[in-house]
Amino acid sequence: MLEIKELSKSYSGVRVLDCVSLSFEQKGIYGIIGGRGSGKTTLARLICGCEDASSGEVLLDGKAVSRKARELKKKVRFVPTSLTIDNMMTSVEYLDFVGQTMGVEANKRYRQIKEALELCGLEECQGRPFGALTKAQRTRLSLAASLIGNPDVIVLDTPLGGVGGAELGEVLSMLGRIKTVILVSNKPTEVRELCASVAVLHGGKIAVSGTVEDIERRLNAEQQMFITVRGDKEKVFEAVSAVENVVNVTLDKVTSNNVCTYAVEYTNDDNIKDKIFASLSAIGAPMLSVRQVKLTFEDVFYSLSSNNKDERGDGQK
Numbered sequence: 001m002l003e004i005k006e007l008s009k010s011y012s013g014v015r016v017l018d019c020v021s022l023s024f025e026q027k028g029i030y031g032i033i034g035g036r037g038s039g040k041t042t043l044a045r046l047i048c049g050c051e052d053a054s055s056g057e058v059l060l061d062g063k064a065v066s067r068k069a070r071e072l073k074k075k076v077r078f079v080p081t082s083l084t085i086d087n088m089m090t091s092v093e094y095l096d097f098v099g100q101t102m103g104v105e106a107n108k109r110y111r112q113i114k115e116a117l118e119l120c121g122l123e124e125c126q127g128r129p130f131g132a133l134t135k136a137q138r139t140r141l142s143l144a145a146s147l148i149g150n151p152d153v154i155v156l157d158t159p160l161g162g163v164g165g166a167e168l169g170e171v172l173s174m175l176g177r178i179k180t181v182i183l184v185s186n187k188p189t190e191v192r193e194l195c196a197s198v199a200v201l202h203g204g205k206i207a208v209s210g211t212v213e214d215i216e217r218r219l220n221a222e223q224q225m226f227i228t229v230r231g232d233k234e235k236v237f238e239a240v241s242a243v244e245n246v247v248n249v250t251l252d253k254v255t256s257n258n259v260c261t262y263a264v265e266y267t268n269d270d271n272i273k274d275k276i277f278a279s280l281s282a283i284g285a286p287m288l289s290v291r292q293v294k295l296t297f298e299d300v301f302y303s304l305s306s307n308n309k310d311e312r313g314d315g316q317k
Contacts (some may be wrong), residue, residue, distance in 0.1 A: 003022075004057075004059075007021070007060055009046060011143070015204060016042045017042055018037060019205070019283075020204070021056075021206075028177065029196055029263070030199075031198035033187075034304075034305070035186060038202055046058060047065070047155055048073065048078040048155055060075055063076050066216070074151065077151040078157070079142050079143055080142065083139075089128050091127070092127065094145065098148045099113065111132060112150065112267075116145075118146040119144070156185060157184045176196075177276055188301040190300040200304065207300070212297045220268060221268060223292065225272070225288070225289075226261055226293070228264055229262065236262065240279060243276050245272060246265070246272075247267075249263070273292075278291075
């Protein structure tokens, strides 16, 4: 199990992460999502032991992951957004180099390279120089390199950037059945499709976490609709406010001929429209239109991201 306990990180007095706590079970795909300035890349680097935290800790099976824990760091692998190597180096040569760097024995290295190439769909281009690979193939090679040494945890930084989800999603789904895969992303649709659960970062803190379905359920515990009604404003206010599960009613827009639009907040109720319609009919005020507002996981992400400041210190000093 991978555990993050009250993790904080500051650069030059600027706090980038603030007491972040998360846990990841063995096997499965988990999302960490945030916009620029959220702290997600810093969190990914701390998880992999590329940097040390200002306070708090990252634990893998109860042991602290840090820059000095060299052997333990081999169990947590970081896959960068893009891979840059010598254009003349082939896929096999690069994976062999990674294996040697990781200290993998020659016979095991050969087997792991073969399995990684097959898993990532690179068999046909294994002898092709890096400079001749497509962007998708380079992304696959970066993922294949992370498998050498048989790590327990793989952390991917915006892995599908520029690569279609269908091209890599199947590989990631298969990996999630045998390893802990942490997807660091700025694309909510990508996370929705692939991740069992997700943590949304904002300003270095966890704004919300859980499955996408649970997050949306919590967001919509109180919902909103806009109704356009013809009738006396005071009577409409009273009639709508008296409906069961209506929390608040406010005037949104006034047009003409006693026609107004009202914002109605209410707790989750599948029959709320029928109840409001019946209450308005009782006072002779026809409901001309209704529009329900339901928040999605994507709405939360874009709302938070639009308020993020530049990510000072996120991987940079």
